[in-house]
Amino acid sequence: MGCLVVASDPIGIAFDSVRHGRAGVKHFYRLFGSNGLVSSERLRMGFMASICSNEGPFCHSSAILNIGVDFETGSGHCSENRPARNTSMIEVAVYDTKPYDREFLTVAGGKMVRWHFHEFRLSAQTALAASGSQAVCVFVNDVVDAACVSELAKLGVQLIALRCAGFNNVDLKAAKARNIPVVRVPAYSPHAVAEHAVALLLTLSRRTHRAYNRVRELNFSLNGLVGTNVNGKTVGVVGTGKIGKIAAQIFRGFDATVLAYDPFPSPDWAVQHGVRYTALTELLATSDIVTLHVPLLPETNQLINARSLAEMKRGVLLINTSRGKLIETKALIHALKSGQVGGVALDVYEEEEGIFFEDLSGQVLQDDQLSRLLTFPNVLITSHQAFLTKEGLSEIARVTVENILKLEYGGPFAEGTIL
Numbered sequence: 001m002g003c004l005v006v007a008s009d010p011i012g013i014a015f016d017s018v019r020h021g022r023a024g025v026k027h028f029y030r031l032f033g034s035n036g037l038v039s040s041e042r043l044r045m046g047f048m049a050s051i052c053s054n055e056g057p058f059c060h061s062s063a064i065l066n067i068g069v070d071f072e073t074g075s076g077h078c079s080e081n082r083p084a085r086n087t088s089m090i091e092v093a094v095y096d097t098k099p100y101d102r103e104f105l106t107v108a109g110g111k112m113v114r115w116h117f118h119e120f121r122l123s124a125q126t127a128l129a130a131s132g133s134q135a136v137c138v139f140v141n142d143v144v145d146a147a148c149v150s151e152l153a154k155l156g157v158q159l160i161a162l163r164c165a166g167f168n169n170v171d172l173k174a175a176k177a178r179n180i181p182v183v184r185v186p187a188y189s190p191h192a193v194a195e196h197a198v199a200l201l202l203t204l205s206r207r208t209h210r211a212y213n214r215v216r217e218l219n220f221s222l223n224g225l226v227g228t229n230v231n232g233k234t235v236g237v238v239g240t241g242k243i244g245k246i247a248a249q250i251f252r253g254f255d256a257t258v259l260a261y262d263p264f265p266s267p268d269w270a271v272q273h274g275v276r277y278t279a280l281t282e283l284l285a286t287s288d289i290v291t292l293h294v295p296l297l298p299e300t301n302q303l304i305n306a307r308s309l310a311e312m313k314r315g316v317l318l319i320n321t322s323r324g325k326l327i328e329t330k331a332l333i334h335a336l337k338s339g340q341v342g343g344v345a346l347d348v349y350e351e352e353e354g355i356f357f358e359d360l361s362g363q364v365l366q367d368d369q370l371s372r373l374l375t376f377p378n379v380l381i382t383s384h385q386a387f388l389t390k391e392g393l394s395e396i397a398r399v400t401v402e403n404i405l406k407l408e409y410g411g412p413f414a415e416g417t418i419l
């Protein structure tokens with residue numbers, strides 16, 4: 001092929017090429033030659049870089065490029081190891097991918113799943129990127145509405161796998177009508193979420209977020225940092241499913257009185273753990289701390305609104321690690337300003353889509369309600385990270401792969417995962 005390249009940064013070019021998908025790889029071949037050494041006799045200090053690229057619309061996920069470079073001359077070679085198409089390898093388009101998704105899914109999928117990782121979200125407009133995939137793997141902010149499901153059906157997608165518990169972003173009826181099963185991971189680590197709710201509460205009640213910033217500024221004053229004990233307080237747990245139950249049990253460990261509300265109570269569990277079920281109105285009226293662990297449903301949308309906030313004990317601390325739309329933000333801001341609410345910790349926010357999970361640090365925040373919330377000293381916000389533990393991510397990946405493999409090997413989906 002006789003293509004001798006003098007390049008100051010061949011590895012840089014290689015990485016660049018790979019970043020640009022198939023078109024970029026072709027460009028790399030044009031520069032360095034394909035499947036063979038360029039000036040092999042001069043390749044003294046070549047080293048191999050195996051790069052797996054799975055970015056971009058010209059997905060090149062199965063190729064491994066072996067790149068050798070002679071540092072002295074700048075010449076290089078490139079060969080492509082493309083594994084023979086293995087019919088049992090399942091192609092899956094993963095949307096809204098973050099580095100931690102890649103890491104855990106790649107390990108769990110092994111040689112059985114070929115992931116096509118996309119950083120953009122799934123919607124009717126981006127469904128085309130699932131072309132050639134048997135399944136799509138989506139997260140909380142992908143918009144899997146009827147139009148999107150219709151596009152996926154046209155592409156022959158056979159499974160929508162949510163790598164989360166909540167599924168309010170998927171039009172289940174539309175998926176059913178198109179015969180596309182929807183699976184989720186209902187309980188990857190309820191402990192992760194419950195523990196985060198408790199961590200948020202302790203931070204809020206002991207002002208740790210303010211103390212942390214102060215001490216870093218060498219301000220060792222304690223003024224304004226007076227907190228409250230959880231011990232002896234009444235904690236209201238709204239929703240006693242997997243997460244709510246664990247949160248309730250942790251609060252019992254503080255020797256707090258724990259009240260619970262759930263339209264489907266678990267009386268035996270309550271007796272065992274010293275938890276008392278009440279009506280929602282009683283829970284709201286008597287709790288010093290209210291923590292939400294209910295799914296977002298039409299009947300729970302804005303469950304916490306101007307009226308329910310007014311029913312709460314003055315100075316209540318409110319924790320939401322469930323879904324942002326459970327709380328009417330406008331009413332919450334009003335209640336914070338009046339002192340009716342003494343503090344709020346949110347891991348989720350009503351309008352979080354497009355904001356949470358993103359680095360917007362160089363931009364002007366356009367959401368005025370979120371901007372206002374961030375000005376309160378007694379408001380603590382994390383960006384939907386309650387699930388984000390090693391244990392949680394491993395379990396999400398394990399269950400997701402187990403379900404995806406059913407496409408190839410048959411059998412029922414993992415218990416409790418089909419919607």
Ligand SMILES: NC(=O)c1ccc[n+]([C@@H]2O[C@H](COP(=O)([O-])OP(=O)(O)OC[C@H]3O[C@@H](n4cnc5c(N)ncnc54)[C@H](O)[C@@H]3O)[C@@H](O)[C@H]2O)c1
Pocket residue numbers: 165166186187190193238239240241242243244261262263264293294295296297299300321322323347348384385386387388
């Ligand atoms: N922040 C995060 O990272 C994160 C991670 C996982 C789950 N979540 C959220 O946590 C929620 C709870 O998860 P889970 O695993 O405990 O769910 P779950 O299904 O096990 O429990 C939900 C409970 O809410 C109850 N419920 C339904 N409607 C209610 C109502 N109107 N009032 C009170 N209770 C009601 C149900 O009966 C059930 O017991 C999920 O729906 C999801 O939105 C958040």
